[in-house]
Amino acid sequence: MDTLFTWDVVGTLAGAAAITYFIVAYSKRFVDSFWPEELGTDLFAVIVGFLVLLAATAATGQRLDWAAVVLALFNGFLVAAAAGKMNDKAINEDERKYQTDAEL
Secondary structure, eight states: OOOSOOHHHHTSHHHHHHHHHHHHHHHHHHHHTTSOGGGHHHHHHHHHHHHHHHHHHHHTTOOOOHHHHHHHHHHHHHHHHHHHHHHHHHHHHHHHHHHHHHHO
């Protein structure tokens, strides 16, 4: 287990979503200082997902032609949605646990 992530793994939905989740989570406070509030974090996550997929595409030796870039953009939305769901699950589980404990 000398590598947790490889470029092949980052090129998958699960790998790209995990990396996107961590990048957005750890940079959100800094980005919020200049990112327009109207755009929201969702669009930032799409951009991060898009860049992660572009990096994975290039790192695995695939051509970065217009079709690959457009596909990475479309898939960036899927990656951002999956990363957002990961965030919701992490936050909502804690809230649900506290509600359940309070009911007892």
